[in-house]
Amino acid sequence: MSHDLNDLYAALATDADAVLLPPAHSLRQGADRRARVFTVAVCLLAMVILGGVSVAVRPYFAKVAPSVGSTPPAEIPDFAFLVVPADLVDEDDPLPHEDSEFPRPTETPTVCGSVPDMSLKALERAQITTIKLPQEEVPSGTVAHEIVIFHNDGAARYLAWMRDLLRSGCPVEEGTVPRIVDGEPRGDDSMLVEIANNGEVEGYIWIVRLGDVLTSITVVGPESLSDRAVADRFADLGVAAVRAWLGY
């Protein structure tokens, strides 16, 4: 048996050539599918941070009147949510999906060892919409818009809790570390969170407080869909929609 390294590596190369890989089109489709699953997962992650357990909270909403606006809302209507601009609409999947279509946690989330106080939330609703650039072949990005109404100054307290939590720098999911980055202030108070997965920026979460309402706009996607400018654009749309609904 030869121990010449050239021969040994040649043998290894020959054996490696016997390994099968998927055809190129299958690999591309798989990669795109994974990217889409990931973006939805990150959007849901953002909702876990902001929204917690919707099942545990929803019974409150009929009983508790939020203090925003002259007439307390009894529900969050469709028109409170952002509308995806025409140039980013995925024509194959143009309509928003309610977050209830996606699996949600069944227990109160513990994020970095901290448990959010759910008792101050009154009402919440979220929509997730697929987005894509006009020239993209496949839907490859996601925007999630969540609206949460609090009472008893809960929105400000919740935002402060999240800010402290995110500044602690701990990952909220394996490989995913959100961090607060600078952004032009919006609403009464706001926070911009960058989502990176294993060092690659995957998207942004804008969290904006308008009185007792917190709204989050999460934009996740590959390449330019995860650009900061895209996130800012959706944040403006989301905040405008909520303001128009609340008259705030």
Added chain:
Amino acid sequence: MRDPHSFDEFYRTTAPRLLRYGYAVTGDRDEAQDLVQEAFARAWRHWRTLANHPTPEPWVRLTVSRLATDRWRRLRGWRLAATRAGPAPSSAPPSENTVLLVTALRVLPPAHRQALALHYLFDLSVDEIAEETGVASGTVKSWLSRGRARLATLLSDLAPSSDSEGQQCHTT
């Protein structure tokens, strides 16, 4: 716009070389299969910019190297997807020489494996390896020298006793 045709051509022409490299740095064909698929999946995600890169293959190679150092955690998603898609097709068992080499390689530090693979599979010079790995040329020389010496010892120990007598490990 990502051009699928140019990506497919790139994949077809470079995937075999990347598989060899992945096998050499991981010492496991199944892991190499995972790593290379993951690296090309990332390449496709960035293909709009990567397609204009003068040397996209080293980009994928570097991705394989980085994934190899922490492959299980990073490949969780891919593994889950692969599981859903069914098991990978089996291939013929590796040759005795390959088994001997990968058994020895698994003992080496990742940096040594990487340097040796770049040298023996891609015929890269010390300076080229230094540029790809982002270290000084002297460091690469050290990796290659120590890697070869360690392999020589390991291969002698691993070889069947009847064959090992009078054998030398030629590590040039």
